[in-house]
Amino acid sequence: HRSVSVRGAALLPTGTDRHGDPPPDTLQPLPVQTEPFASFGRALLITLPRAARPGQRLALQIDYEAGEGPGVCWLAPEQTAGKQKPFMYTQGQAVLNRSFFPCFDTPSVKCTYSATVKVPEGFVAVMSATSWEKEEDNTFVFRMSQPIPSYLIALAVGDIVAADVGPRSRVWAEPCLIEAAKKEYDGVIEEFLAVGEKLFGPYVWGRYDILFMPPSFPFGGMENPCLTFVTPCLLAGDRSLADVIIHEISHSWFGNLVTNASWGEFWLNEGFTMYAQRRISTEVYGLAYTCLEAATGRALLRQHMDNTGEDHPLNKLRVVIEPGLSLPLGIDPEDTYNETPYEKGFCFVSYLAHLVGDQSKFDAFLQAYVNRFKFQSITADDALGFFLEYFPELKEKGVDSIPGFEFSRWLDTPGWPPFLPDLSPGDALMKPAEELAELWAADGLNMEAIEAVDITAWRTYQLVYFLDQVLQKSPLPQGKVERLSKVYPKISRSQNAELRLRWCQIILKNDLEAEYSKVKDFLHSQGKQKYTLPLYRAMWAGSEPARALAMETFSATAPQLHVNVRNYIKKILGLE
Secondary structure (H helix, E strand, O other): OOOEEEEEEOOOOOOOOOOOOOOOOOOOOOOOEEEEOOOOOEEEEOOOOOOOOOOOOOOOEEEEEEOOOOOEEEEOHHHOOOOOOOEEEEOOOOOOHHHOOOOOOOOOOEEEEEEEEEOOOOOEEEEOOOEEEEEHHHEEEEEEEEEEEHHHOOEEEEOOEEEEEEOOEEEEEOOOOHHHHHHHHOOHHHHHHHHHHHHHOOOOOOOOEEEEOOOOOOOOEEOOOOEEEEOHHHOOOOOOOHHHHHHHHHOOOEOOOEEEOOHHHOHHHHHHHHHHHHHHHHHHHOHHHHHHHHHHHHHHHHHHHHHHOOOOHHHOOOOOEOOOOOOEOOOOHHHHOOHHHHHHHHHHHHHHHHHHOOHHHHHHHHHHHHHHHOOEEEOHHHHHHHHHHHOHHHHHHOHHHOOOOOHHHHHHOOOOOOOOOOOHHHHHHHHHHHHHHHHHHOOOOOHHHHHOOOOOOOOHHHHHHHHHHHHHHOOOOOOHHHHHHHHOHHHHOOOOHHHHHHHHHHHHHOOOHHHHHHHHHHHHHOOOHHHHHHHHHHHHOOOHHHHHHHHHHHHHHHHHOOHHHHHHHHHHOOOO
């Protein structure tokens, strides 16, 4: 049945379950009414039979059924990897879990939860919970003992199995993917967790499991506590994308433990997480590689601001909130999901580290910040106030109001970051990639110089950086892309999704019809929004054969795509 039926106690916000409170009153069933609110659903209004006393604890039971709401995704068998059984999952961020269960659907409220989930035989249920057990009748019982915001409560049901990959980690996937998932992540996650704990303090969530979603999952990852949902695109077969999971692991401290109180200050989740991700990456892979990865992030921010215009209101770190509504004025909270909170937010946190001037002191601050605000939802003013309190000497110097770098300018003025962290340690990796791209873009073909550059040891982001340079210089002189393909089978035949995306973009920018099958194969293999939409834009901006390829591919793959991605593609292709 395409519905979720629940009868149970409502969630209580943190702090309502006080020791010594009188037992909750037993209330008779009451009619409830809903009140529409813009396009964000309807508020559930419940009238109590008598006035409650201040501080009194109430137990509220709500019977409801959820089905086709935007936060509950039902996949047909053809949308899964195994193609045999259906699959369902929920996606709460930013304000979609209100279509899954009645809740205070704002990141400013945190609560614990429990759930009892009965599923048909042959299916397994998993949730973002600290404990779970299977009972008779294929019923699963989950409990989350730590308070979390509503958007992090997640459920998935499908034909899934698990394999241990570390002392506190396992991978979950459809049976046809489980061996690949185990091979890719065996022993990897624990190293990242251990470095994270060294830098930011204890990992409080118990287990860190990963669920590899069906190929139609439109996102890279969703940091649901205890159980991160990720795209199967991370299964490159050679561990070359294993480090992508560092971002989701970093959310265990920044976002899940310390949370933005409003979606208008999403940078508190993502800017701090990007900084944490790059700190872990520096410890594991070194500063040069991390700077190279950060350079690709900066290029994405530049591309985003060029597309939207620097002065677009979303290109500031504090998006204006209409008082009392907890939603950006005139802006869907989903719109805050763009490069600005991630990369401009990273630049602001890097600027704070620059003001401190000592990495070990700033690391200690981050631990103190997590400890001070754990299990809380905070504002930018809270975070920056604590920063100045922790470093009184900086407060005395008035670092919050240095002309051109005022904290208020960072938060409230759209545009390019006033400060950019130094990425020059990455030059040792970037320069060879830039020089190699120049050789391929030149009119002649200096094969001696090209073959003198050994790319066999280059890691993913160095190859990505090289391909981004080639893409910028495309279209290349006649015959160059075909030759490049033959010289670098490591790239042209790669199963690494980041490389496949760039290679497909190069094929389309150079209108290489002989290689169109690679574009088609990639789009048939996955439905991740980040990979799918740029290729449809490139096809639609290209030649007639490229446009025909777009129509043909969409017609064949539409049933396996997430509905949001399907609608975005329809807009690109002018179908609605």
